[in-house]
Amino acid sequence: MNLNATLVAQIVVFFVLAWFTMKFVWPPLEKALDERAKKIADGLAAADKAKTDLTLAEKRVGEELKKARESAADVRGGAEKQATSIVEEARAEAARIVAAARAAAEVEAAAVVQRAKEDLRGQVAELAVAGAERILRREIDAKAHADLLSNLKQELS
Amino acid sequence: MATENEAQGPNASDYIKHHLVHFNSSGHKQEKLVDFHIINYDTVFYSASVGLIAVLLMAIAARKATSGVPGRFQSMVEMLFEMVADQAKSLIHSRESRKFVAPLGLTVFMWILFMNAMDFLPVDLLPRIWSDLVGPVFGIDPHHAYQRVVPTADLNGTLGMSIGVLLVTLYYNVKIKGLGGFAHELIAAPFGDKWFLAPFNFALTMIEFLAKTVSHGMRLFGNMFAGELIFMLIALLGAAWTGPNAGSIALWLAGVVAGSAWAIFHIMVILLQAFIFMMLTLVYVGQAHEGH
Numbered sequence: 373m374n375l376n377a378t379l380v381a382q383i384v385v386f387f388v389l390a391w392f393t394m395k396f397v398w399p400p401l402e403k404a405l406d407e408r409a410k411k412i413a414d415g416l417a418a419a420d421k422a423k424t425d426l427t428l429a430e431k432r433v434g435e436e437l438k439k440a441r442e443s444a445a446d447v448r449g450g451a452e453k454q455a456t457s458i459v460e461e462a463r464a465e466a467a468r469i470v471a472a473a474r475a476a477a478e479v480e481a482a483a484v485v486q487r488a489k490e491d492l493r494g495q496v497a498e499l500a501v502a503g504a505e506r507i508l509r510r511e512i513d514a515k516a517h518a519d520l521l522s523n524l525k526q527e528l529s
Numbered sequence: 530m531a532t533e534n535e536a537q538g539p540n541a542s543d544y545i546k547h548h549l550v551h552f553n554s555s556g557h558k559q560e561k562l563v564d565f566h567i568i569n570y571d572t573v574f575y576s577a578s579v580g581l582i583a584v585l586l587m588a589i590a591a592r593k594a595t596s597g598v599p600g601r602f603q604s605m606v607e608m609l610f611e612m613v614a615d616q617a618k619s620l621i622h623s624r625e626s627r628k629f630v631a632p633l634g635l636t637v638f639m640w641i642l643f644m645n646a647m648d649f650l651p652v653d654l655l656p657r658i659w660s661d662l663v664g665p666v667f668g669i670d671p672h673h674a675y676q677r678v679v680p681t682a683d684l685n686g687t688l689g690m691s692i693g694v695l696l697v698t699l700y701y702n703v704k705i706k707g708l709g710g711f712a713h714e715l716i717a718a719p720f721g722d723k724w725f726l727a728p729f730n731f732a733l734t735m736i737e738f739l740a741k742t743v744s745h746g747m748r749l750f751g752n753m754f755a756g757e758l759i760f761m762l763i764a765l766l767g768a769a770w771t772g773p774n775a776g777s778i779a780l781w782l783a784g785v786v787a788g789s790a791w792a793i794f795h796i797m798v799i800l801l802q803a804f805i806f807m808m809l810t811l812v813y814v815g816q817a818h819e820g821h
Contacts, residue, residue, distance in 0.1 A: 374559040375685060377568040382576060382680075382689025383696070389580045389640055390633040390693075397584060398632035400591040401610045407596030 497525045541765050548652065548761050550675040551683065552659070557673065569677075569685060576680035579643040580636075587639060613638060616808060620815035626701060630814045633697065637690065638807040644681045645753055645799030649792060652760045681753040681802075684746070691746035694810045695738065701817040714820060745809055752802050756795050763788045 501521055550558045551569040559567050590606035599607060617631035660674035680686040702711045715734050716727040766784030770777045 374561070374567075375563045375565075375688070376553070376559060377565045378553075378572050378683065378685035379689045379692070380565075381568060381573045382686050383693045385573070385577050385580055386637075386690050386693035389584050390629075390636045392584045393587065393636040394629055394632035397587040397591045398610075398628075398635065400594050401587075401607065402614075404591075404594035404596050405607060405610065408599075411596055 572683040583639040620811045641803040682757045687750040688746035698817040
């Protein structure tokens, strides 16, 4: 354990190495570590934000879904109402048509019956006159008995 | 932890003595306690070399450092970085000072760790390469070819670093408190700001600086010197080989066991000493920032 000029050399080496580290080792390492710390912090912040966003989005989705469901129910309600009213109208229309048709048919049928009755009456009168003519050819004078025959015809109607 | 034979001679005392002489500019053992005409080539060479390796390794990691996913090597350097940065942050409150002192702490830790780790090379490996292979090329007599490979087992190496730390603390004392403020503190603390206490204050502050610096360097030196010495003693167990007889084999086995045990224990010692030196560096510089 003797002291000599090595001491001085060692002091010089000491400062040279310290300077080298200060210049070329420390700053890049510090920069890399700080950058990484920032990156991680940013990543965590982004993750947090994403989580909040997701919650918000889920809430909004829920609301939209509810709204859509409500409007769908509205539409369905409206459609049902409309359908009912259409069916009602159609039914009324159909009833009206049926009634009209029935009335027309009845009128026509009545007319036909009337006509037939009149025809029949005419024919019966003629047949009766003809029959009576045949039976009473000689005894009955058509002209003399015209009032009688006309009365008979009236009674039969 | 070498168990190689020592051709230098069977004398254990000579073997140890030979191993404790530096390869210096005088070519023989330094006689005077302090002699600034002599320089230890081996200490300067090994400390500068491993220091360079240490900072270059870190520089490689720093160069490739990205803010993305780090590799294993980068992670390791980053862990060291974080360790030193955390300690520096808790001990030195000036952000400006940390720009120099924190890298200084990292340098000191890595450098001392690497210098201490030279202890793990077999004690005879590099000295023998020097005395038998490289030394003769430079015309150095193998019997006087000395080589000590652990720079921290040289008091010059450790005191050099602790004096470096002292200079840094003096610089920050002046920088933070101003020349007048620092001078005032030298004569006003720790006993109190009275004119008649000034000499005592000054004397005690000087003793404080001296004690800090010497104990800082001596602590590391003592640990590493003792560690190196024990490796040499263990190596002697193997050097006692006299042939394939029971005694030699038993000693050789004892050497292997003791060498392994000491080496494993020494891993802790070198880490601990490097860490302590770094921590004290940060503590002393931190103290320079605070008034008494």
